[in-house]
Amino acid sequence: MDAALTGLAGTTVGAIAGFAGAWLAQRGQLRQQREQRAYEERVRWLDDKKGLYRDLLIAMNGWHDALDSLARGEDDGQLSETRGRAYKWGVEASLIASEPVRAAVEDLQGRLLAAQRVVLGRPVVTERPPLEAVEEGLALLESALRAELSDPLRPETP
Structure with missing residues (x-):
């Protein structure tokens, strides 16, 4: 047993x-x-993001260049078109981008709009030249885009 x-x-x-x-x-x-x-x-989305982010940076730089031309008195009449293109690519990018990229796009758009007000003669109280802030925003956006594209293994931030 x-x-x-x-x-x-x-x-x-x-x-x-x-x-x-x-x-x-x-x-x-x-x-x-x-x-x-x-x-x-x-x-x-990595391959799609590369092309989209390239177009986004080109559009944002185009908006900056149009403002710079206006500030130097060389109006080429492209401000409205370049601003519209920048907004279009910003919306496209926000659909598939991570939070840091979306925040950088929104920040840069705010800086560009503030610079635009100054360039068009609607003063805004700023501590430094408005296009300098835009250039800093462009650098921040580019850093966020590069970070997202360079490390696909990095976990998404909520």
Whole structure:
């Protein structure tokens, strides 16, 4: 009878251990699959983002250049068009960009609008030349774009 009980106890312990091992293996596989999907989602837009971010930087720099031309008295009549293009690409980028990029775009747009008010003769009290603030904003945006494109493994920030 002792042998039967020992056999039953051994079988029970073996079954529990087998069940626990299978459960742990399944959990590991599910976690690995989740991480793989998350990685694929981050990398999926990478090629699209490169072109989009390039166009966004070109449009924002175009807005800056139009303001700079106006400030030097060389109005080429492109301000409205370049501003519209910059807003268009800003909206496009905000649809797939991370929070740091969206914040940098909004900050730069605010700086450009403030500079535009000064250039068009609607003074705004500023501590420094308005286009200097815009150039700083352009650099911040470019840094945010490069950071997002260079490290697709970095987890998204909420």
